Amino acid sequence: MQSALHADADGTAVPASSPFLTVDDPASYTAAVERFLADPSPAAVPVWTGGRPDLVASAGRAATVYAGVRRPAPHACGVLLSPGTLPAGLAALIEPLAEEWLDEKELAAVLSDGPGTRRRAPDEGEGPGDGTPTDGPRTTGAAESRPDAGPADGPGVRDTAKDDDTFEGGRDGGTVDAAGPAPARSLLVAGLYEHFTLDPLWTALLAAARADTPITFLTGRDAASLAWFTAKQYAGIAADVQRLGLYTSTDRPPAPAGIHLRDERDVESEDIRTEILGTRWRRVLFQGHGKDDSINLADFTVCGLNETAPRAPGLLGPACAYGPTCYKPMDKLIQLREVRAAEIVLSSCNNAPFADAAIYDPKFQLMLNAIDGTAKDVVAAVTIHDSDRVENRVWMDAALRGASSAPSLNAGISTVQPFPAYLHFGMAADDAGPLPEPPSVDPGPLLLTASARLTAYLAGGLLPPGNPLRPRLGKLAAKVEGLVTRRSLAVRDQTGTMRGLLDDLQSLDQAIAARIAEDPENEISDxxxxxxxxxxxxxxxxxxxxxxxxxxxxxxxxxxxxxxxxxxxxxxxxxxxxxxxxxxxxxxxxxxxxxxxxxxxxxxxxxxxxxxxxxxxxxxxxxxxxxxxxxxxxxxxxxxxxxxxxxxxxxxxxxxxxxxxxxxxxxxxxxxxxxxxxxxxxxxxxxxx
Incomplete structure (x- = not known):
């Protein structure tokens, strides 16, 4: 049943009953988190806004995307970066999101050992490594030996966050179950963006990819952003938020039923700003060229600027940091924070850079602006990549089956680069579908054989310019060169492509044979x-x-x-x-x-x-x-x-x-x-x- 709507301060339509409770005072927030974790059927998750009006506005917009409270399935292991920098209430809210919390120094070791192979104390029974319920998350390192460990040591064991608890009685009075058991092997890394650095995270990311270990991240530009992002992990997506969209300025992929596609032609001619901001999205992907501050969609720009965030002294900014306007039309700026989406996918290069590898001040970062907005899941690229139609195709398949976006995209680009590019920020708790198999981008032997023969006939001096076979061979060579591209091979069913190639080859075979019959001493016979x-x-x-x-x-x-x-x-x-x-x-x-x-x-x-x-x-x-x-x-x-x-x-x-x-x-x-x-x-x- 839909809740009655009222107008928020910014004019956004907001359900009268929101799954978020905004709190400005840190002490009140800590108390609210304690009550939330102790309540078996909380109506709303507390959000510490830290005096930031942009987060209050985002909570209002997010109330149109989420309905009720849902406890996400915890990851097998978690690592909190520099836990002493977080308020006690935030550390407590993060704690239930992993079954076992490790010291930051153990990050490399846990990826070598494999999260899910849980280390146990001598007097401890079987743990989540074998699927048996436990009394709650267990920490190792400094916090493990001190039951009273506070926020300076990271999450500790809490009796109010047991693995077998469920939150019941959601906003509509129904029962909202836990999202399910944790994956056998998974890792959560949480911490402020300033600690989201190359060392140790790049090495950890590569190790996780080699070990096929799911890894996700919780971060934010400050503690308030991280508190807001963490709160969204406890929110259930409203049942009527189902729209899936892909906006690209670099491709023209075929769109399966169920995907709202705007390709490179549409972004030139349609008012996509009104469309994007006027829709509630289950998932939406933006693909185009840009830097860590923006994605270009023709004249439209997906913008990473958070005008309320402070400017970091000494860090470079884009053009708008030094003047009153943007380098693109102001009426075509799409403020990413205002996009109402449960998941946002940023498919450009370097839009989620490590804090010590960023081009621009965090004030302008796309990924951080998305986290400040409505999305509980943000998929973004930590480095460059060559995503194109293959990745668009596999992402659409993943979206339609409810599979996780980041591993699907990384599987697609694994044929062109030896490292992952996409990271998942959020718990990925709603991604229960099976991962799609990326389309094979290996050209068939016949395609490569034809290409080699055409190259030798045309480029090696065998056939002189006046040879009557050259025009037709040249035309086929150009066609074959296009057929071996990843974009062409992204089409799962290659039947039509191969049928066309075979027809071309048979026609040319006839022409070659007829040429030899007419003139046995022609150049190709030599x-x-x-x-x-x-x-x-x-x-x-x-x-x-x-x-x-x-x-x-x-x-x-x-x-x-x-x-x-x-x-x-x-x-x-x-x-x-x-x-x-x-x-x-x-x-x-x-x-x-x-x-x-x-x-x-x-x-x-x-x-x-x-x-x-x-x-x-x-x-x-x-x-x-x-x-x-x-x-x-x-x-x-x-x-x-x-x-x-x-x-x-x-x-x-x-x-x-x-x-x-x-x-x-x-x-x-x-x-x-x-x-x-x-x-x-x-x-x-x-x-x-």
């Missing part, structure tokens, strides 16, 4: 000599094989020295000479024919072939230039379907004139598949009639 002159023998490839004539022959491979040449495989017979020339991975051809044919007679030539893959193949034969006037070849070409593991045959007829000179001749067979030309030769003799 590829063995052209590539061979730019290659060297691979002695390890030499092997003894059998020639068409039944005598032993030698097979070997010449390895190309330059990327504009291809390897070639040769078979040489002491009697017949070079009886087979082909590219590795090309079809194989053997010629069967009589050794002699009389003048005016007919020589039947049978070709036995195997393809490099299952599919169509073009076959033809020709005779030397000096025999062509006296020899008719039928048919001009064959098109047969071949497989790599079964012989297929085709026959040609050589009809000789009565005036053919009696002597030795040879017939050349050629097979064309996937732009590769295999040539084989067999000698025969013409004898007097």
């Amino acid at each position: 590829y063995p000599a052209h590539f061979g002159d730019r290659s060297r023998l691979d002695a390890s490839s030499a092997a003894r094989v059998l020639c068409h004539c039944g005598r032993p022959a030698e097979r070997y491979t010449r390895r190309a020295l330059v990327p504009t040449a291809l390897d070639t495989e040769c078979v040489v017979c002491p009697r017949c000479g070079d009886v087979s020339l082909r590219l590795p991975g090309a079809p194989t051809v053997r010629i069967h024919a009589d050794d002699e044919v009389p003048q005016g007679g007919t020589l039947r030539v049978r070709l036995v072939v195997r393809g490099a893959r299952t599919g169509p193949l073009r076959l033809g034969v020709h005779v030397p230039r000096y025999l062509r006037a006296d020899c008719a070849v039928e048919p001009a070409l064959h098109r047969i379907r071949v497989t790599p593991d079964e012989d297929r045959a085709a026959e040609f007829t050589l009809s000789l004139s009565a005036g053919t000179s009696p002597q030795a001749y040879y017939v050349t067979a050629y097979a064309v598949q996937d732009l590769a030309v295999t040539m084989a030769r067999r000698h025969f003799g013409v004898v007097p009639a």
Whole structure:
């Protein structure tokens, strides 16, 4: 049931019953937290605003996104950075968010040991490492030996925050259960942004990625921000907040049903500011270029400025830090703090930098401004990354199935960089769905083979500018170059792409075969000599094989020295000479024919072939230039379907004139598949009639 609405001070519509209780006085806040943790069915979570009106306004806006109180499932382990800097009430509110709290110095060790493999005191029974309920979070280090440890030592054990407690009687009078058991391995790192530094967190982040350990962060520009962000972790998302959105100025991804997409065309033409600020979002992703202070969406700008935050002396700021206006249109600024969303994803580079690696003053930081706003979960990038359509695709899949955004995005970019870029700020307590499998961005072998052959034919001087095959080969080369990009391969179903490639290859195979039939001495037929002159023998490839004539022959491979040449495989017979020339991975051809044919007679030539893959193949034969006037070849070409593991045959007829000179001749067979030309030769003799 919807609560009655009233107008907040800033005009925002706010439910009459908010899940947040704002408190300005630190002592009152500490008392409110104690009551909250002791109450089995609290109506609201206390928020210490620290005298900041921006947080009061955010709490008002957030009341339209959240409904009721929900205790999040704790992480297996937690580390509080510089706990002495936090008020007692805030430390107490953070405490239930992890089952076991470790000293900051143990951060590296816990990632090596693996959180969830819980260390126990000798007199302690089984703990959450095996899923058994315990009496509550246990600390190690200094706080472990002193039951009265206060905020200077971080969270301690509290009887009011037992693992098997639930908060009942939410805002609407129903029961709001705990979010579920903690993951077997998970880590929470909490602390002020000034302690969110490269050392030790970058090493910890890399170690967590290697160990496949979920890691999330709670932070804020000051204790009040962190108190507000922590309070949001206890809020349940309103049932009617379901909208999923993606705004990008760099991509045109296909949008599945359920995703509100504005791509690079839409952000140029639509009033996305009104749309973004006027919608309550379950999740929304912003993708564009920018720095840690802003994301550009065409003329619109997602802005990280918190005008109420103090300026840090000596730190660099963006243009607005030194003048009265922004470098972008003021009427198109999207104040990130005012976006009403349960989760905000910032998909630009360096929008959540470590405090000692930031470009700009925290006053202008996007991630910190998002934390000051309504979002209980903020996914942001701690470094640069090459996110594009793959990551947009996998994020949309994750959003639709309720999976966690950060690991989904990091799985996508793992094919282009060896480190994670996205961090999850918040508990990720509402992300129960299975992680989507990123689309494979490995091009198929046929795509790479075609690309290599096209490059060698066009860039290595084999085909001169006037060769009639060049325009069509060039067009396919440009197409293939686009098909191997991550953006193209982000399409999960590559059936249409491969069908188009196969059609192009078959059409060009026909053109190549027809060109050889018309002019056997054309440039493409000279590829063995052209590539061979730019290659060297691979002695390890030499092997003894059998020639068409039944005598032993030698097979070997010449390895190309330059990327504009291809390897070639040769078979040489002491009697017949070079009886087979082909590219590795090309079809194989053997010629069967009589050794002699009389003048005016007919020589039947049978070709036995195997393809490099299952599919169509073009076959033809020709005779030397000096025999062509006296020899008719039928048919001009064959098109047969071949497989790599079964012989297929085709026959040609050589009809000789009565005036053919009696002597030795040879017939050349050629097979064309996937732009590769295999040539084989067999000698025969013409004898007097």
